[in-house]
Amino acid sequence: NAGVTQTPKFQVLKTGQSMTLQCAQDMNHEYMSWYRQDPGMGLRLIHYSVGAGITDQGEVPNGYNVSRSTTEDFPLRLLSAAPSQTSVYFCASSKQGQAKSPEYFGPGTRLTVT
């Protein structure tokens, strides 16, 4: 199994540009999440999904959209990039949900917005 994969690994955007961060998992996990990690702060939840067709907001959802058309894929869209969205983004999946089973994290996407 490849586990959780993310693309791209690095990305530089100009303010106002849009892009999609890709995330896929091959473990047949129902739960998937997106986090951002900033220096000096813990991981913060952006959006999550409890299954195909179901998504919900996390702690810091503004400026991001998600969709879950299949169990495997959970893309994160930045609508109009801002410098405050410069961060490292992690996608994660788990079998039974965040509180009940360990999360498996992808390798991350390092995003810089200029």
Add this chain to the structure above:
Amino acid sequence: KNQVEQSPQSLIILEGKNCTLQCNYTVSPFSNLRWYKQDTGRGPVSLTIMTFSENTKSNGRYTATLDADTKQSSLHITASQLSDSASYICVVSIQTGANNLFFGTGTRLTVIP
């Protein structure tokens, strides 16, 4: 307010030595506590998960303890290796709601030869 605090922020130890990392939390209602290891430039990897009834759990040279009464946990690393250099993140989950994970900011461990 639900919070997870870790100490120290950073730690440097000699290869072969032991060390202990601390995690204090005010999260309620408690569900479980987990420790993750995050290598530089990689995603976190789960080391241990402990529920309310478990007060110790080991994973190789890593041993986590939990005192649910004082709301404290520790991660003890025995006979450290250079590959233990990483950030160690304490995460506490609550029983209710969907946004139910609370992350500490991590302890950055550097093991030097």
